[in-house]
Amino acid sequence: MTKTSSYGRWLVCAGALALLAACGGGGGGGSGGGALPPLGLFPPAPPPAAATHRLEIGITGSGRVGSQPAGIDCTDRCSADFSAGTEVVLAARPAAGQVLVNWGGACSGNASTCTVRMDAALGVTATFVAAPPVIGWGDASALSAGGASLPKTAIDAQGRALVVWRQIEGNPQVDRLWGSRYLPGSGWTAPQRLEANAGGVRDIRVAIDKPSGRAVVLWTQLSSVTGYDLWALPVDPAGGWGSPALLETGTGIVGNASVGIDANGNAVAVWSQIGPATRFSIYANRYTPAGGWGSAALIETNEVVGSVDGDPAVVVAGSGESVAVWKRSDGSSASLWTNRANASGTWTTATELVPDTGTGHSIGAHDLAIDAAGNALLAWGQVDLPGGSNQWESAVWFKRFSAGAWQSSNARVGAPFVATQALLSTPVLRMNAAGAAVVSWGRLDNALMAATAAPGAAFGADRAVRAAASQALASLPAVGVDDATNALVAWAQGNGVGTSDLYAARHTLADGWGTPVAQEGTDEIATAPDLAMNEVGNAVLVWQQFEAAVGTRILVRQYGSGR
Structure with a gap:
């Protein structure tokens, strides 16, 4: 083969190089024949890698910072790499009781979000601090699911609070005991059932x-074949809800009950119960943490x-002594009785x-309170019919307990309400640690009245918190x-539209x-309100609110004094 023909083969072979790694020369001899050296195939060079920049976050205080796009999510310090030019939105989420005071570094101000563009490595700080005291009422929030009723609340000196209520559940549906605790800085805990009875x-x-x-929670529950029994559980500020315990094993049904607790966690419960024969009697039991x-x-x-003994009320001094008051009635007359126990729980004689002083005199419901020094105060409703008159005088009366004894005389709170009918609601009485007191009650004309007393002193004039009106009071x-x-x-x-609204008023x-x-x-x-206030004036208000979509729920509002 000539060189020319051999060259022609080289051209053909070269055309196939795109498919073959090498191509051989001519098959015949001759000086022009030979093999084409192998030729390797190489992929195209990859594009240059996209540039990234690091975003570092530092957090002071209690809160969280997250990002969009995702990458940042921490409560202390973290970092993430983002492509150059990416706009990253940072969101600050303060913990309960905290606020964002400012951003720092590549962000500024105190808005809840900050946007940075990642054209270089950046650092951002977020500083959270305790929220300033709220003065006045906060927003209402729901604590429970539907089917809840009759809330009760309490608050301590540190602002820790609890709410307990009845919650319908199960099949068949029955009322269970549920509760939630408020912890400053964390908010309300998830509601939970507190007992396991049927x-x-x-x-x-x-x-x-x-x-x-x-604290201690006391309740009656249909937990035996004989009827309602009395149960209680302790609440520890650090440990939370304690275990339920049955307080009595009697066969008679339990009526009304009351409970108090001292500074060491010792509690006293007093209640009415059928027994030991066929009438309601007054029983007591004492709890110690040990x-x-x-x-x-x-x-x-x-x-x-x-005769029937019922409606007991008990208070416990910080040192452990307790005082109980209850009503004894026989169908035609009623009187108030008392007993007291020392710090070891030993009761004296009732x-x-x-x-009761006669047919022109009737004693109504009562309430009992105690201060830090163990001085107690009793308030009760009473109506009297002066001789020769058809005008009943309805009023709240009070009596003090100090130095281990009740004062001999009774005194009236304000002026009586005079009418041909006698009607007065249960007076609700509260005392502060120093012994100052407030009592409030409803009248026949739908006025809501209140009066205050300095420690150890008589009550001042009663005042109308809500004036007389055609619309009835719907709760105590x-x-x-x-x-x-x-x-x-x-x-x-x-x-006026067939339902009821919730109101509150403040006194200074x-x-x-x-x-x-x-x-x-x-x-x-809206009904069944309960309210608790601590010594610095912070308060918790709870009530039962009907909502068309879910039924009745427990709502809560908190009041901040700014102190």
Whole structure:
């Protein structure tokens, strides 16, 4: 083969180089024949890598910073790489009780978000601090699911609070005991069921020792074949909800109950129960953190057929002594009785405290309170019919307990309400640690009244917190008082459209009672308010609110004094 023909083969072979790694030369001899050296194939060079820049975050205080696009999410210090030119939105989320005071580094100001463009490595700081004290009412929030009712609340000196309520659940549906605790800086805990009994819960009571934060919850529950039993659980400010315990093993049904607690967590419960024969009697039991509940014991010995001892109230001094008051009635007359126990729980002999003086005299419901020094105060409703008159005088009366004894005389709170009918609601009484007191009650004309008393002194003139009106009061007042005798009272009242609204008013020594303020803005039923206030004036208000979509729920609002 000639060189020319061989060259022609080279051209053909060269055309195939795109498919073959090498191509051989001519098959025949001749000086022009030979092989084409192997030729390697190389992929195209990759594009240059995209540039990235690092974003570093530093956090002071309690809060979280996240980003969009994702990459940043931390509560202390973190970093992430983002492509050059990316716009990153940082969002600050303060922990409960905290606020964002400022951004730093590549961000500034204190808006909840900040946008940075990643054209270079950047650093950003976020500083969170404790939120300033809220002065006035905060927003209402729901604590429970639908089907909740009858909330009770308490608050301690540090602002820790608890709320307990009845919650319908199960099949068949019955009322269970549920609760939530408020921890400053963290907010309200997730609601939880507090007992595991099969029957329904009826009444609930709560007591708290404000300085220590120790509390006790007391309730009656249909937990045996004989009827309602009495249960309780302790609440520790650090450990939370304790275990439920049965306080009595009697066969008779339990009526009303009351509970108090001292600074060491020792509690005393007093209740009415059918027994030991066929009438309602007054029983007591004592709890210690070390030993739990003791045995139920009678604290009165009345066994007159036809008479009933009921509606007990008990208070416990910080040092552990307790005082109980209850009503004894026989169908035609009623009187108030009392007993007291020392710090070890040993009761004395029951004695009559406020006697019935005749047919022109009737004793109504009562309330009992105690201060830090162990001085107690009793308030009760009473109606009297002066001789030769058809005008009943309805009023609240009071009596003091100090130095281990009740004063001999009774005194009236303000002027009586005079009418041809006698009607007075249960007075609601609260005392602060120093002994100043506030009492509030409803009258026949739908006025809501209140009066205050300095420590150890008589009550001043009663004042109308809510003036007489055609719309009826729909609840008892809920009352709280602080160490300066600033007070709050909350109540439900009819609104003319067949439901009820919730109102509250505030009292100061300088200005008296302020204008009532609506606490919710719906046309649905708001009722069953309860209120607790600590010594610096911070308060918790809870109530039962109907909502068309879910039924009745427990709502809460908190009041900040700014102190």
